[in-house]
Every structure is written in structure tokens, then in C-alpha cells.
Amino acid sequence: MAKVLMKGNEAIGAAAIKAGCRFFFGYPITPQNELPEYMSRELPKVGGTFLQAESEVAAINMVYGAAGAGARVMTSSSSPGISLKAEGISYIAGAELPCLIVNIVRGGPGLGGIQPAQSDYFLATKAAGHGDFRLVVLAPASIQEMTDLVMESFDIADQYRNPVMVIGDGMLGQMMEPVELREPKKRDLPAKDWATTGTAGRNYRNVINSLALDPAELEKHNLKLQAKYREIEKNEVKYEVYNCDNPDIIAVAYGTTSRIVKNVIGKCKEEGINVGLIRPISLWPFPYDVINEYADRTKAFLSVEMSTGQMIDDIKIGANGKKPVYFYGRTGGMVPEPDGIMAEIKKILGGAK
Amino acid sequence: MAKVLMKGNEAIGAAAIKAGCRFFFGYPITPQNELPEYMSRELPKVGGTFLQAESEVAAINMVYGAAGAGARVMTSSSSPGISLKAEGISYIAGAELPCLIVNIVRGGPGLGGIQPAQSDYFLATKAAGHGDFRLVVLAPASIQEMTDLVMESFDIADQYRNPVMVIGDGMLGQMMEPVELREPKKRDLPAKDWATTGTAGRNYRNVINSLALDPAELEKHNLKLQAKYREIEKNEVKYEVYNCDNPDIIAVAYGTTSRIVKNVIGKCKEEGINVGLIRPISLWPFPYDVINEYADRTKAFLSVEMSTGQMIDDIKIGANGKKPVYFYGRTGGMVPEPDGIMAEIKKILGGAK
Amino acid sequence: MAEQVFKRTKGLTERPFHYCPGCTHGIIHRLVAEVLEELGVLEKSVGVAPVGCSVLAYDYFNCDMHEASHGRAPAVATGIKRVLPDRVVFTYQGDGDLASIGTAEIVHAAMRGEKFTTIFVNNAIYGMTGGQMAPTTLVGQKATTAPYGRQKDHAGNPIRMSEMLSTLDGAAFIERVSVNSPANIRKAKKAIKKAFEVQLEGKGFSMVEVLSTCPTNWGMTPKEAIKWLEDNMIPYYPLGNFKSPEEVK
Amino acid sequence: MAEQVFKRTKGLTERPFHYCPGCTHGIIHRLVAEVLEELGVLEKSVGVAPVGCSVLAYDYFNCDMHEASHGRAPAVATGIKRVLPDRVVFTYQGDGDLASIGTAEIVHAAMRGEKFTTIFVNNAIYGMTGGQMAPTTLVGQKATTAPYGRQKDHAGNPIRMSEMLSTLDGAAFIERVSVNSPANIRKAKKAIKKAFEVQLEGKGFSMVEVLSTCPTNWGMTPKEAIKWLEDNMIPYYPLGNFKSPEEVK
């Protein structure tokens, strides 16, 4: 397929449809509206269904129902709307249903603003709801990667029977870049023989459920989930290591922020400072081992985020005290500027040299 | 006041009323129902208002309104209900309003079960909603401490204009112990001159709000919040250090789990193993420094949780690679048994000696 | 020759109900199950269980089941039905579930005319969690969160969901029934059957509100509970049909 | 001697509205502000702003204001009014806010008979977010999430909130008005005044639904929008009083 120029939000929709997603339930919120709008236009053309739900709570529960019925289904929202989906996400994870949840993050807390942010890192990776569960969280840095990851996310979800979140920021949702929709590498996907499609043709009932009143049973279920998470941690860690052969410092950044860091790397080179970049692509599972390994080759890490510092916790856990972890961030919809990052790097290296 | 024997959930109510809380908005959910029930009985007697909301979402927004109007107000729920409050909590934190949120945690994810758990640690300490914000999170280990902390929590909330979460588990909510309601140490509390009580008598309007469409303004607001959080981190870290003079290993546990660990400490002594305990009382701000300091005196840490391992992340950050951090936990409503913990300790020390 | 006039329906699994003695949830379960069997749709049915005493409904109905989050059964059912338009989908919900936390979801499913059937069990209380006030609790009725009885000035008059939902065009069939006597139980079954037929004919949203008892949390014997329902609930919640496909615009 | 027959009310701050040219939000703001001024309650009023185009209402009403989360203004207002029963509390909400995400909150505030006033601005679309379908969007009307026009089979007929809420006993006063002409604007103001009076008399929940335009997202000039409202909205959303205190049981 030839490349086309697409808006991030629309590219997500195109990729999802290409991946066989035929159901979208959502509720409007800036800055992701182009995605539901695209779906409302395009899904009917392929026999799919777009339904605007009465709220985010309803939307995630529609996804819960549709996923239980065996469909490839997705929803999307932005920060406050994702908060509202927290209970439903926990149910979907508990019931082990596959689906895609897109979060085009905006500045918070509360109503906040509508400009790009990365302040839902904790929400996405640690606590998208109550209880012990995990979402696979994928953070693309370009529209091309976004479409690749969206398409793969449906396979990952189906393979592990687990919800996947693709996380972007308002910038990534709004910008246009050339994309080519390309199939992900083929996975062996299990049949959805657990789906509630009616018992006709089978001699057992299917029940979608997250309740276990007996704590021993609920613990067993949790241990099963944990075993699955260990499996995902083994198989699905994704990251990019860039210019890390001999770095003075390694910046860690994801999404659009990582692109700004790449600019900084170029600028720093001009001044003889060698900055590396580790870019987590899967925020969960987080590439702890990669951080740990590169801790031996750098003087320090710098977490660059559009937040007041959330991923830094994971970097610290990965670095495990081997090297100091610094932070530079902008928040509330402000975007880190190369100069600011560079100044921070110089400050750190001045101190760390 | 003489001691009385009280159920944990009711003791929370009694303490809140003693602390001047006159408004309670909530929605039923096991295992915290005795608290709203107590409030529905007792609040009218002191001229207060108990209102059962139509949902947790409505309840937290009623709290939002009442707190904005200047009242001492609280709500309570258990895990799935707290998930539903996520958006509202983020608004309250964003608008800097004081209130108390009680979470009597139960097994998850999803509907899960109703037996005690600690699997909302992440939710409480990292991401009770979207955006960069923090709740003060207090985790009592006894009914007496629960009443002390509940009373203090209203002062903390008022002092910093920040929501506070008191977190317990089903066990703490259901059990009875002797309590004495005692005033916390007096704090200088600022006047609530920001409350929306009508402009009569002042020449400015009060506006409760968390929106800032201009990202520069929103960043400024966030930096103000962060400055406040640094202040709280400086002033409000609470913890207990127990038997840590010369430990072979230090267990880190909070809430009822810490009491089980205390039993284990006794048992281990009998076998010549010296186990220390660091008990975070404030889960946020977390006593990172204490962990770091004691890392120099122990061979290892063991995080004991009623979850699959959440607080362990903070212990690792605190230990900063100085000593290994192990984990022992039960989940889904199962409670760690002393024997299990002991066996784990022996296994670790066998390896670590 | 003996003829079976009443035998256990295949619409139910073998699992004994966990409900309290005399709780009419059991009757309502049976009626729904019988209707599914009689309409011959068991194999193509997907039921949605609520959060409430009937949360374990997924153990009882002999068809595929989906356990929803509290109040959101209509959204879950919407998701299922949109994916599987030729299956029979129903929700089974209590009054806390449907009339309190789930108000938005039931209103909008009805507005959209979602083609599923809702069995709404109104027992004027929160059973599962121990007798807290429901939006349907009667004025003066005591509940664990209304220890002095529901007061109109404080909590308003109870909500009549059938009447309210009947104002929506998408609601094709709405009827309120009661299971307090064999005669009313038979009427209830007819209404439930009709509701499923409306679904099968694709006419829109259908709901049967069933007045039900909660002896445990009302603090009564099952017999007293039936009488209390007759004396107090039926007068406030009049039985009858509120909407039929003929009236659908 | 000159007499001022129309001057800017003290109920509004000096801040110019951010609304689009011809958007009738501005008219409705002014009416509410005038009523507050005329009733002499500005100093004891607390308004609740929604999430929607009127989110910045807190900048305009010259009284204390609280910006709610999307759809939850009635819950926020409940919290305020319960704390301050002698203040005048109102919510100002759009149709996405009130009739979609906030359905449960408005229904239950009305059921409880909460003593505040709701100004419900029905413009049949989501303005703030760029013209998505609202529950009040008319059948056939295009929206960015209904690019082929709202279809009854897919999304149902639009919801009539005034009619639905009127079934609730706690709703003391409900009226639908429109701001398409000077005459109707004057009627709208009367209704708004009445609604606040009902609150002041402690009679229960009061709401005025105001049919409003959104030229921007309807893709029309302001003049065309007024005409479209008259030709399409008023026939489906009949103007008039649906509930008055006399009828309150």
C-alpha cells in the first residue's frame, strides 16, 4: 500500500478497521474526537457499528459486552474520560477480555486543559482501576508507529485475553504524517471459544465474569492473571535504544517527547555532548532490564516527560541505584523545549562529571 | 473519654463527627456499609446531613460541591466504588478542596470479592485519577489509630487544601477494638475564604475550578500543586519502626498486614531470627528516606502485602539498590498467614546469609 | 395417565438458588427461564446478570451469561446485542442497579430502542449489601441507611421507573407486574413472554418491572413480606401495562 | 428625561462572552443574570457551571461559581445546597451534559426534590467538542459523529428531558422555552424567574429547558440557525409548562 498523509486520530481508526475491528463505542472528548468521528463515517461502510454511548462509563461497559460476545472492539477517550472508565477497565481485565482502549492524554488534573500531556503514565501502567491487574500499554512516537501498534494491539489482546491501551498525547492525535498500513507479524491466536454467543452448537455454557466470593478462588484467579503477566513481560517488552553506544547521559522518554529528545541529541552532538535515548515503547511491560543494562554504560539517566515525573519511578526501579536518575518535565499541556532539556543536561553533566 | 469497643467502620464515623465532619455522601458497598449506616443514624443527631447518593460518581461530586461550599465533608467506599470516583477525585485535587475519602479495600479486580485486600495501593498512592496530583494516603493498623488518623485527616485536608484518603481493608472495617476518641495536636488552619458561600460580605467572587485552557496557566497551577506536595512530603511522613535495631531482615508492611508481621517477629525471635518492621503509616508521602536509611542496617527487605506486590515498587525506590527487596503476598481476599511469611523469611535468609 | 402440569424448566441449571427463604427472586428467575424455554430461544440467549442479590444469576440461567458491573447491564447488553443482533439478549436487574446507579444506562438503552429485554426486580431495598435505602424505598419505610424511615423532604418520593421510561419513544413494551400470588405470577409470566416477543419482533426496548419481596432486609417472614408488598408497594407502584408496541410511534 | 429601558445587568461580570457569533448561550446567560439581580439574590447565589461551551460561565455570572465535572452539576449543586440551604443554587447545563452523561444525576436530583434550579440549554448538539451527536439531536440531523444524519433505528428518537423529568414528584417546576424571538425571550425570562421563585419558596426542584442555537456546529448563519430552531426543534420539543407547584403532590 502506498503511503498516505493522515491525522493521528484518524490513522488509529484506519489501522483498527484494517485489523478487523468492527465495533467502536465512545464518548466525545478533546483531543481525540477525530477518531470517533472517523469511525462513525467509516465503520458503517465495512458493516461495522459505531455507537456514541451516553457516557464513558457506558462506553466501556458496551466494550465489555461486545468483547464478551467475541468481537474485535475498541474505545477511546482522553484523561478525564479514562478515569471514568476505571471500574469498567478493571472488570474487563478481571474477566480477561481482549479489547483496545486508546487514551489521547491531555493536561490535568480535573478538567485541566486540552493540550498534550503525559500525566496519565501512572494511571495507564499502575492503576487503570482497582485491584491487581495490568494493561499492556503501548506508546507510539509517530503516526506510522501508532498504526503499527494499533494493529498489533488487537492481536496482543486476543493472544493474552487482556485489554491493551495505546497511549498518545494531543499532539500525536492531531498531527499528520505519512503512513502505510502494514500487517503485524502473524501470531497464532486462540479461538474465542469462551465468548457468549449462545450455547447453540456447544455443550457448555459460557459465562463472562469477574466475581469470586470465595477468596481462595479469587486468589487462584489472581495468580493465573499474574502468571499471564509474567508471560507478557517475557514476550512483549518493546523499546528503542538510540545513540547509546557511549553516552554521557541517557535520556529516557516515550511518545512525542522522545522525538524532542532526538532533536536535542543532534544539538548536543554539535557541542560535543553525547546523549543517548532509551525509548520505552511498551510502558507496561516496562523495559526495566534495558535500563539496568545501560546503567553500566552511562553516568546518569534523565527522565523527560510531559508530566511532573511519573515514569521516573520505573527508571529508578530499573536503574536500581547504579546511577542517578534525574528529571526534566513540563506539564499542564506545555511541551518540553529542546533548549530546556539541553540546559538540564548540561547542569547534570556539570555536576556528574 | 473512656475507651469504648467499636467496630472499625463505625469508629471512623464517630471520629469524623468528633472532628466536626457534618456531611457524608456515599453509596453502599461491602465491606464498608456500617460506616454510612452509622452516619445515617448519627449525623442527624448533631444537625448534620447524611445523603445516600445515586452512585459513587454522584457521591464524590456531592462531596466536591459541599467541600467547595466550605463544609467538612467525607465519603467512603470500597475498591470498585473508588474506581468510579477517580474522575471526581482528580477534580477535587485539581480544585484544591479538602475532604476525606475512605477506602475499605476488597479483593479485585473487577467485581472481585468482598474479603480484605490491599490491592488498591497503586490506585491510592499513584493514580486515584488522571493527571499529576496526589492524595495524602493514611493507612492505620488498629481501630485506635484509625480514629486518630481520621480526626487528623480533616486537619491535614484543611491545612493543605488537599483531599486525604484513609485506607483500610475489610478486616479493619469489620473488627472491634477499644478506642478512645482523642483530639489530634492542634494545627493552625487557614480560613476558608475561598469557599462558595455567596459574595455577601466580601468584595470578590469565589470560583471553584480545575480548568485552565491556557497551558502556561495550567502548568503554573501544577507547579503550585507540586510545591504543596513537596511541603507535605516534608511535614507529613508517618511511619513506625519496630524492632529494627539489629535486624537480619526488615519486613515492610502497612495496615492489618503489619500486625501479622508483628506476630511473625515474635515467632522468629523464638527461632533466633531477628526480623524488623517498617510500617508506613502515610503511604503517600511514602517514607522513602526511612527505607533508605535502614537499608544500611539490614540484609534485605521483605514487602508483605495483601496484593500481588504494589508497595514493593516504593520500597525498591527507597532502598535504591542498596539491598535486595523481596516480596510475600496473598491476594483476592486471602490473608497472609504467619507461617507463610516465616517460611519466606527463612528462604531469603538462607539465600542471603 | 399422569400429565406433568408443573415441572422444573430446562431454562434453569441444576444449581439451587442461594436466595433467602421466601425471596421472590427465585420465582422471577423461574418465569424468565420458562419463557426462554417455551419460546425455544435458550440456545441463542445471552443473559446479563447485575450486581445485587441476583449477581449469581449467571449460575442459574441455562444459557450464556455475562456478569455486568453495577448498574451497567443495559450498556453491556447493548454491546452484546450490537455484535449479535440475531441473539436474544436480556438483563436482569435490581432496583439499586437499575434505578439508582444505572439510571443513565437504562434511560439511554430505552431511548435508543435497544432490542433487548430487561427484567427489573423492584424490591424497594438494597438486598445484597444489607438493606440500604433504594430509590424505590417507600416513604416511611426503614432501611439501614434510612434508620428513621425514608423522608420525603430528605430523599424525595420514590421513583417510578416504568412510568418514567414510558415517556421514551424507544421503549416499545413496558409493564409492571407482581409475584405476590399465583394469579399475579401467571400474569407476570405473560408479560415477560410478551416482552421477549417484542424483542424477537425487533420492535425496540422491552422491560417488565416485577414487584418483589426481600423478607430478610424488610425484617419480615416471607408471608408477612408478601402481605407488605400487597398493602404498600402495589398502591404506590400500580400494576399494569404502560407501553405496548401499538403505541410506538 | 431619558429612561433606561435596557441596560446591562449587574448579574453579569464585565467579561465579554467567548461564545460564537449569534450563539444564544449569551441570551440565556443574560436572562439568568437579570433574574438573579431582579430577585435581589445575587449576593447569596452560587452557580454551578457545566462542562460544555458554557464551561466558562464561571467567568460571567457575577456571583460565586463552582465548575462541575461533566454531567455532574446536579450532584455538585446538591452538595452545595445541602451545606447552604438558605443560599440560591443553580446549575447551567448543556444537553450533552444534562441529557447524556449526567442523566442519572439530573433524574435523582429531581426525584429527591433538591431545592435548586437548573437551566438546561438544549441546542441539539455537542458544541464545545465540535458538533457531535447529542441525545437531543433530531432524527436526520447531521453531526460529526452522525455523518449520515441521526438514524432512529440506530440511535433512537431524541430524548425529551422535560417530559421525562415531569413524571417525578420531586420536580416542582418544569417548563420548556425558546430564545428565538424577543417575545419568546421574554417568556423564557418569566419561566426562569418562576423557577427561581419556586426554589426560594422551597417547593422542590425546578428546571427551565431553553431551546438554543449552535450556528457553528449546525453549519449555519445565526439567522438561519434561529429559523432552523423554529422549523425543526420547536415542533419536536413543544414549548410550554410541564409542571407547576400546584401539581406537586
Added chain:
Amino acid sequence: MLNEQIIMAGFGGQGVMSMGQLLAYAGMLEGKDVSWLPSYGPEMRGGTANCSVIVSDTPVGSPIVTEATAVIAMNRPSLDKFEPVLKTDGLLLINSSLIDRKANRNDVKVLEIPANEIANELGSGKVANMVVLGAYLEASKALKIDSVMEALKKVFGPSKEHLLPTNKAALERGAEIAKNLK
């Protein structure tokens, strides 16, 4: 040093929970550290109920009793469930009115009390729990009957004061039996 770890179990309506609370209350009145922990959940509805009580001279660690110093079994399922939890030399009280089997353990001290019969003799089937409690107090010497009576007085309040004598009699009859069985 006192460190009583008691599990009490029976079916709903046998007053197992209030018996435990009373014991904890009495312990508190005697200046002990105490805790009372109920099992909770839907299984309680019409089903079985149990609680753990700790009465101790030192601060109570975990409120969960994993090795009981005493088990009070008011019905058969309770005996089956909790007999194994009793520690060696612990005290096993069996309500022989409703339990048709003997104890399996022989490393513990067993007291069989026909609690319902005695309660009926006293004219109130409801005080069967107090009979067993009396037996427990006598056999364990943990707390004084007077303290339990004082606790009961506070719990009952003036409106139910007339019930005190029967309860006292029940406690004493239980104690008597325990003394005789020694």
C-alpha cells in the same frame, strides 16, 4: 501472662457474634488488650457465623486467630471447621445439645455442654451462648463473670435490664458445669 485466642462459631441466630463482643468488652473492662474479628460476607446470611476474640495482657498483634487457645463450637459444621485450628492443650467447648459427635482431638481439653437444654431449663433458649461463655470463663480463668455482667449491663442499657438475671444464671450454670467436669 494472659493471651487468649478464641474462635466462636455457630449458625446465625445463636448469638455467637454478640458472645464474642461481650467477651471482648469484658476484657476491656478488666484492662486487657482485646480485639474482636467477625467473618463477614454473604455466606453469613442464614448460614454460619464465626468470630475471633483475643484477650491479652500485651498489645494485640494480628486480630486473626490462626492457632486458637479455645474454640467454642455451637453447631456441628463449626466443630468440623475449627477443631483442627485449636492448639495442643487448648480448650474445646462443644454445644452437645446440637452436636452429635465427640471431639476428634485428644491433645486438647474438651468440655461438652448441653447449652440449649440448660438454656431452656432457664426459660430462654436465647441464653445458650451465655451458658457456654460461662463454661469458658470458668475453664480458662481468663476473665471474671462479673466483668461480663458489667459489660452486659452496658450493652443492654436500662430498657433490657430485666434480662440480666437470666443471663447471669446462664453464665453461672455454665461455669458450674465446667467446674464439675474438671
Added chain:
Amino acid sequence: MLNEQIIMAGFGGQGVMSMGQLLAYAGMLEGKDVSWLPSYGPEMRGGTANCSVIVSDTPVGSPIVTEATAVIAMNRPSLDKFEPVLKTDGLLLINSSLIDRKANRNDVKVLEIPANEIANELGSGKVANMVVLGAYLEASKALKIDSVMEALKKVFGPSKEHLLPTNKAALERGAEIAKNLK
């Protein structure tokens, strides 16, 4: 090596956004790496609009333009806001039809284009953006007019094909002016 970092700004309705998209599209057709980033938010409603376009021989890093190689200002507020962002020796295109001031910077190359006048001459006020774009293409030599035309053809589709000639004329007139101003 090509690395154009352009900011285009004006008020809503001036076609600033589509001009940016067209440029990015043309860049893609010429095999360049490109990105287009709009400003978004409520301030856009009836207010100002701007977008950043990057056209580069190497992969695009950050899509945000913080040091522009070119700024196209279609109205006065845009000039005020973005003139300072232009780097030394950068290209400043001013729509002199609507902007009543001169450039303040003298370390950059300035092109004043009476875009609206020219567009009106061409019979369609709407192509003012194409006039400026043509000027930019000529002055920067970044991409070929033909590529933009090809992009336009794809964007318009057959239904709007009749608009192509006017657009082409606009691009060419713009280019001509730029050439003459050199």
C-alpha cells in the same frame, strides 16, 4: 540537505491549515519526510489558526517547530506572534493585503505579498493562501509547484477538478512575485 521548518498562521477561514497539509503532502510525494502539526483548541473557533510543517531529507524528529526556517503570516496577530520564532536568515512571508506593518527583524529575508489582492484578481479570494504558498516554494526552492499541484489533485478528487487551474495560477503568480522580489 533539505530541512524546512515552516510555521503558517492566520485566522480561521484563510486556509492556513489546508495550505500546510498541501505542503506536507507535496513533500511526501517528492519522497521527503514530512509532518504537519496544527494548533488546536477552543481558541481556534473564529480565532487564529496555525500549523507547523516540516519537510526534510532526514527523519522528522520533533514535529514542533521552535526555530522556523520560514514563517508565513496571513494576518497581523500571526506576524506579531511568530516573527520572533524565525531563525536568522529565515524566510518571512507577509500577506501585505491584510498586514499593515513591516517586518521588525532585519536578519531575515522578507517577502511581502499582496495575496488577497492577487487572489481577487484571479477571481477567487479563496486562493490567497496558494499565492503565498507559491511565493514560498519559489523563495525556498523546497519543493516543486508540480508536486503541490499533484497533491491538490488528490485532495480535490474529480468533483473539484475544475478548481485546479485557478489554484495553479495562484501558485504561479506567487512564485513570480517571489522571483521578482529577489
Added chain:
Amino acid sequence: MAKVKGKVTFKEELCKGCELCTTVCPVNIVKMAEDRINVKGYHPATVYEMEKCIACGNCATICPDTVIEVEREKEDK
């Protein structure tokens, strides 16, 4: 008219002793068996004078726990 004779069977182990069936029998023959307790701990419902049963099905209709099945014995045919 041929007199209808009925037969009622109780799955006693399912009975919760709610007594609802005893209130709806037109010939008043459904009683609680005070002499025995089932596995659930309840006195189960039963019928002592089965010959009076007219197979109306009322007891089964109101039983919440599907304890009761009813057969009709057709006299002739």
C-alpha cells in the same frame, strides 16, 4: 365432569421452609413437616392428604426454589 386428581412431589432438600406454598393451596393441604429438618436446616413443606389435591399448581407457582412438581392424573381416557 371427571374429577381431577393431582399429585405433588417435593424436592425436599431444596426447600427453605418459607411457607409460601402453604398460603396458596385452595384445598389447604400443603403443610410444613414439623417432624423433620432437611439438609439446609429447615422444616420442609409437604402434603399429607394427597388425595385432596386438585393439581391447580398454585404451590409450585409460588415456590421460589423450584421445590415442587405437580402431576395431573386424568381419570378417564
Added chain:
Amino acid sequence: MAKVKGKVTFKEELCKGCELCTTVCPVNIVKMAEDRINVKGYHPATVYEMEKCIACGNCATICPDTVIEVEREKEDK
């Protein structure tokens, strides 16, 4: 009856040129000032033949942006 005379003032800088006021004037004197643009970028509404104004207030009533104030000049008194 004394003829009522009115006077309308426009806070031109607030006007958004929506033209609604022009549609409701009974004497049809409210017009858009095509000759000028205000700070917001719109042709503002105005009245050229003020003497015809009857002070009905319609224009001010429908103006969404509180641009218009109206005075009535009482002829006598």
C-alpha cells in the same frame, strides 16, 4: 398619546456581527455597519436613523453579547 422616542447605544467592540438584532427591529433601522470592522474583526451593528427608534428593546433582547442598551426619551413631563 405622546410619541415614544428611543435611543439605542452599541458597545461596538463587543459586537460579533451575528445580525440577529437586524431581524427583530419593527421599524427596520438596525443595520450592519459595512464600512468598518471592530477589534474582534466583525462589521458591527448600528442604527443610522435613530429618530425612528420606538424603544421597543427588541434588538437588545435578542443580542447574545449584551452589545446594546436602550433608552426611552419621554416627550413630556
